[in-house]
Amino acid sequence: MVLSRRLVDNLSSKWMLSCLIFCLLLPLAIGTGLVLKSFPLFTNHPLGSLIFSSNWSPSDGQFGFWPFILGSLWVTIIAIIICIPLCLLAAIYLTQFAPGWMLKFMRPVIDILAGIPSVVYGVWGLLVIVPFVGDKLAPYFGVDSLGYSILAGGLVLAVMSIPYILNMLLEVFRQIPVELGEASLSLGATKWETIKHVFLRKGSSGIISAYGLGFSKALGETMAVLMVVGNVVQIPQSVFDAGYTLPALIANNYGEMMSIPSYDSALMFGALLLFVIILLINVIFRYIIYKSELI
Amino acid sequence: MQTTTPIFKTNHVERETKLHAVAMEVPIVDIQNLNVSARKTQILKNINIIIPKNSITVLLGPSGCGKTTLLKCLNRLTDLYSDLHLTGSIKIDGDDILNTKIDITHIRQKMGLLLQKPYPLPMSIYENIAYGLRLKGIRKRSVISEKVEKHLKEVALWDEVKDRLKSSAQKLSIGQQQRLCLARGLAVEPEIILADEPTSALDPISSRVIEEEFLKLRNDYTIIHVTHILRQARRLADYVVFMYYGEIVEYGPADEIFETPKPDILKEYMKVGH
Ligand SMILES: Nc1ncnc2c1ncn2[C@@H]1O[C@H](COP(=O)(O)OP(=O)(O)O)[C@@H](O)[C@H]1O
Ligand SMILES: [Mg+2]
Numbered sequence: 001m002v003l004s005r006r007l008v009d010n011l012s013s014k015w016m017l018s019c020l021i022f023c024l025l026l027p028l029a030i031g032t033g034l035v036l037k038s039f040p041l042f043t044n045h046p047l048g049s050l051i052f053s054s055n056w057s058p059s060d061g062q063f064g065f066w067p068f069i070l071g072s073l074w075v076t077i078i079a080i081i082i083c084i085p086l087c088l089l090a091a092i093y094l095t096q097f098a099p100g101w102m103l104k105f106m107r108p109v110i111d112i113l114a115g116i117p118s119v120v121y122g123v124w125g126l127l128v129i130v131p132f133v134g135d136k137l138a139p140y141f142g143v144d145s146l147g148y149s150i151l152a153g154g155l156v157l158a159v160m161s162i163p164y165i166l167n168m169l170l171e172v173f174r175q176i177p178v179e180l181g182e183a184s185l186s187l188g189a190t191k192w193e194t195i196k197h198v199f200l201r202k203g204s205s206g207i208i209s210a211y212g213l214g215f216s217k218a219l220g221e222t223m224a225v226l227m228v229v230g231n232v233v234q235i236p237q238s239v240f241d242a243g244y245t246l247p248a249l250i251a252n253n254y255g256e257m258m259s260i261p262s263y264d265s266a267l268m269f270g271a272l273l274l275f276v277i278i279l280l281i282n283v284i285f286r287y288i289i290y291k292s293e294l295i
Numbered sequence: 296m297q298t299t300t301p302i303f304k305t306n307h308v309e310r311e312t313k314l315h316a317v318a319m320e321v322p323i324v325d326i327q328n329l330n331v332s333a334r335k336t337q338i339l340k341n342i343n344i345i346i347p348k349n350s351i352t353v354l355l356g357p358s359g360c361g362k363t364t365l366l367k368c369l370n371r372l373t374d375l376y377s378d379l380h381l382t383g384s385i386k387i388d389g390d391d392i393l394n395t396k397i398d399i400t401h402i403r404q405k406m407g408l409l410l411q412k413p414y415p416l417p418m419s420i421y422e423n424i425a426y427g428l429r430l431k432g433i434r435k436r437s438v439i440s441e442k443v444e445k446h447l448k449e450v451a452l453w454d455e456v457k458d459r460l461k462s463s464a465q466k467l468s469i470g471q472q473q474r475l476c477l478a479r480g481l482a483v484e485p486e487i488i489l490a491d492e493p494t495s496a497l498d499p500i501s502s503r504v505i506e507e508e509f510l511k512l513r514n515d516y517t518i519i520h521v522t523h524i525l526r527q528a529r530r531l532a533d534y535v536v537f538m539y540y541g542e543i544v545e546y547g548p549a550d551e552i553f554e555t556p557k558p559d560i561l562k563e564y565m566k567v568g569h
Contacts, residue, residue, distance in 0.1 A: 186408035
C-alpha cells in the first residue's frame with residue numbers, strides 16, 4: 001500500500017517534470033528549426049539588409065522584410081493603444097463599480113467573444129470596419145483610402161484583443177484584496193484615489209503582463225488582419241495606407257511560388273523574425289514588470 | 296440563541312445603569328439601536344453602546360458574532376457592501392455618521408484602522424505614511440518627512456527602518472508591517488483607533504509590541520479593539536463589550552465584568568478561554 005502510493009507519487013512527479021521539460025524545449029525546438037530552415041537565405045543576404053531593406057522582389061532575389069515588420073508593428077501598436085484605456089476602464093468599472101450581476105453577465109459574454117474564430121472577425125472587418133475607414137474616417141481626415149489599411153487592421157485586431165486582455169485584467173483586479181481598499185479608504189481616500197494610487201499600483205505587474213501577452217498574441221494574429229489590411233508591400237506612410245504583416249506574408253505565400261530560389265527560406269525567415277520579435281517583446285515586458293515590482 | 300435572549304432581558308435594567316455609568320465619561324462614540332442586516336439575515340441586532348474617550352474598549356466574542364461588522368459600521372466601510380442594510384444611529388463626536396452630509400472621507404480620517412492582517416499599501420515605507428498625509432492636503436515635503444519620522448517613532452519602528460524608508464513596505468516582516476499600518480493610521484491624526492484582531496497574524500513578540508503600543512496610545516486615543524483572545528482582553532480592556540450572535544450580551548467596565556461575569560454564555564466563554 002505504502003509502496004504503491006510512493007510509486008504513484010514518484011511516477012506522477014516524473015510525469016510532471018517531463019511535461020515541463022517538453023514545454024520548455026518546444027520553443028527552443030521551433031526556434032532552432034526556423035533558424036535551420038532560413039539558413040540558406042543568410043548565405044547570400046546580409047542580415048542587416050534582410051531586416052532593414054524595403055525592397056521586396058523575390059523573383060530578383062531581393063528580400064527586404066522592413067515593410068512587413070513595420071506593418072506588423074503598426075497594426076499591433078494601434079490595437080494595443082486602443083485596448084489600453086478601453087480594457088483598463090472596463091475592468092475597473094466591472095470589478096469596482098458595477099453591481100455583482102454585471103460581472104457575472106459579462107464573463108460568458110467575454111468568453112464568447114474570445115471564442116469567435118478569427119475568420120469571423122475578418123469578415124466583420126470586411127463588412128463594417130473597412131467601409132467605415134474608407135468612407136467615413138479617411139474623408140474626415142481628408143485622406144484618400146480604400147479602407148483596406150493599417151488602421152482597419154488595427155481596429156479589427158483591437159476588437160479581437162479586447163476579450164483576451166479584459167479577461168486577464170479582470171483577474172488582476174479580482175486578486176487585489178478588499179482589505180487593501182479598506183485600508184486606503186480608512187485613511188480618507190476616495191474610491192477613485194484608491195483605485196488610482198493603490199489598485200493600479202498593486203496590479204501594475206499583472207496589468208503590464210496582460211498587455212504584454214495581448215501584444216504578443218496580436219502580433220501573431222493572421223487571418224482577420226490579412227483580410228482587411230490590404231496586403232500591399234510598402235512602407236505605410238499613414239494609418240490609412242494599406243500594409244502587409246509578417247503572418248499574412250507567410251499565410252498568403254507558403255506553398256506557392258516555391259520555384260523561386262530561396263523563397264521558402266525567406267518565408268521561414270519571416271517566421272523567425274516574428275518569433276524573435278515576440279521573444280524580444282516578452283523580454284522587454286518582463287523587464288518592465290521586474291522594474292515595477294521593485295518599487 | 297434561545298438561552299441568550301432571556302439573560303439579555305433579565306439583565307436589562309442592570310445594563311441600563313451600566314450604560315449610564317459609562318456615559319458619565321466623555322463619550323466619543325454613541326451607538327443607538329443599530330441594526331445591520333444582509334438580505335434576510337440580521338447580522339447585528341439592536342446595538343446600544345457608548346464608548347468613552349481615551350480608553351480601550353474591547354469587543355469580545357466568538358467568531359462570526361458580528362465584531363468585524365460592528366467595527367466596519369463605525370467608519371462606514373459597510374458602504375462597500377451593497378447587500379448590507381444599516382438602521383439606527385452612530386454618533387461620533389455628536390455627528391450621526393449614518394445620516395450626515397459630512398464628507399465620508401473626513402469621518403474616516405477620524406479613525407485609524409488596523410486589520411487582522413497587515414495590508415501595507417503597494418509603495419515604499421515612507422510613502423505608506425505620506426499617503427494619508429497627502430490625502431489630508433499636506434503638501435510640504437519638510438512637514439511630511441517630519442511627520443513620517445514622528446509616527447514611525449510612535450510605533451517603535453523608526454530605528455528598524457530609518458535606513459530603508461524608500462524600500463518597499465512589503466519587504467518588512469509581518470510584525471513590522473502591522474506596526475507600519477498602525478503608524479499610517481496614526482499619521483492622519485485620528486481620534487479613534489479601530490483594531491480588528493490586529494495581533495491574530497502576528498508572533499507573540501510582535502503581538503506584545505502592538506499591545507504595549509495600545510496601552511501607551513490609550514492616553515491620547517480612543518481604542519476599540521476586537522479580539523477573541525480572553526487574556527488579551529484582560530490585559531488591555533478598560534471596558535468590555537461581549538457579543539454573541541449579533542447581540543451585546545454584556546457590557547461595562549472591564550474589572551467588573553471579569554470579576555463577576557453575569558450571563559451564562561460569558562461565564563462559559565471565560566471558562567473555556569482560560
Ligand atoms: N457583506 C456581508 N454579507 C452577508 N453576510 C455578511 C457580510 N459581512 C458579514 N456577514 C455575516 O455576518 C456575520 C458576522 O460576521 P463578522 O462581523 O465578520 O464576525 P466576527 O468578526 O465577529 O467574526 C457572519 O455570519 C458573516 O457571514
Ligand atoms: Mg472578524
